[in-house]
Amino acid sequence: MGNYALGAPRLPGPQPVDKSKVTDISRAQTGPLIQSGSSRLADRAFYFAILACGLCVLALVGLIIFELVTKSSLSWHAFGWKFFFQSDWDPVNDQYGALPFVYGTIVSSILALVLAVPLAVGVAVFITEMSPRWLRVPLAFTTELLAAIPSVIYGLWAIFVLVPLLREYVEPWLARYFGWSGLFEGAPYGIGMLAAGIILAIMVVPIISSITREVMTAVPQQQREAVLALGATRWEMIRTGVLRNARAGIMGGVILGLGRALGETMAVTMVIGNRPEIARSLFAPGYTMASVIANEFSEATGDLYLSALVEVGLALFIVTILVNMAAQLLVWTVTRGTPARANG
């Protein structure tokens, strides 16, 4: 830019014209206005680059599935479907049954949802409908922040705070008053299924509550007004005018949280006790699919052992993919404004 030497300040207003940058219109009129030259080529290149990025993701998923399937075939041929219904996991005798892990994953996740859903919905309702305006953004931000904490940190917190709390106070209390249910009996170690469920609950609350918040905000103002105009109190308005309309989306958020809980590894591994047992009591230690892979993969010696672990991974992969797809679908239908079914 020789024109703009140091001495010449850039002034507002008309500037000297750089002739080389001006298209001569008289020339342009002789041909098509938009030249199909290098720009077309760049367009093509861009298109293929983007396409490659998209395909990369697909290829990656494909490769993962391929790898999991081939690596687990040994175990699949040895045990077939029985693999998922047998409960002895015995590397010494090369006997593998994944039932305790499937059970542990399901129970800890369900426990997490039971604890997290009411809390998360409550947080979302408070933020969107009840909190004073100035508190809204900080609150939403803080709940979202919870999702960003690495799970090891949750695990550490659980070991140093949650587990002792459970061992000293919560579990003895539960055993005394609810021991009859069979869910809370045995020695209160602190570590075990209950601790895993609670830590998972804390981890999925931000997911569920941020999605709930989103779908609640998507409920049209007219719906709220319709309920209020009928003489509803604020709580009735929230229940009938907002939550009811948002329920499919909330369900989506819950399922998304479930997806997270199913696959969560680190924090769970740190507090669940890692014993492949199926016990009715939530105080008892357990094991999940994710944590058995994390724990035993590096020391799995035999081919069959390794293959069995990979098969556990494959099963986990398939389940989480399905769960996530269902969740996305639900959230998508709601935020797109498709009316949910009547009386569903």
Place this chain on the structure above:
Amino acid sequence: MGVSIQVDKLNAWFGKTQALYDIDMKVEANHATAVIGPSGCGKSTFVRCLNRMHETIPEARATGRVRIGELDVYNGTSATQIRRRIGMVFQKPNPFPTMSIYDNVAAGLKLNGFRDRHRLDEIVERSLQLSALWDEVKDFLKKKSGASLSGGQQQRLCIARALAVQPQVLLMDEPCSALDPISTGKIEELIFQLKESFTIVIVTHNMQQASRVAEFTGFFLLGKLIEFDKTEKIFTNPSDKRTEDYITGRFG
């Protein structure tokens, strides 16, 4: 039976901006009163002050006196009580999409703790008949969602929903502006019948509509009630120049 509405020195604000200035109006019982004026002049704000919907908007407030029959709206009565006495129909039909037609109509009563199923059936049927929708929906009352109906039907469903709580006054804020001419005709016919038993205040953008359905008309401009009189008088011989300009289409 409808009751009269007495409005004295009603002022309304959105935050710091004033939307209504010293409105005085007496709405006759069992008649339809139209509220007309160019957009943004405060018509919606005015009717929303009558059932205290105005105050549901953050930072919105109102002062003055509004009496609905014996009831002092801004003094000694809760907003929820007021809204049960005064039904409201909005510009855009807003049935509850997750509820069946039946549940839409019953929604207000259920909110108020009404549980008698037999009576509920009766009231739902009567409300749908009043809103001239019964024959069109009676075969799938509990099967179809309120959102599955056409726009005009949805608006009549909303009218039925408002009528089911047995209000004394029905407020309608441009109830036909989202509807086609045939649906509009049906609703106008309906207003004609409804005013036998309710006091109706209808906001409208359409002056023909005002002259067709309302005995009284109030003309609003920039938050002030410029003129309030018999509809005939307003449209044939207005006393204010601004009213005349508006109805002859010189602005708005």
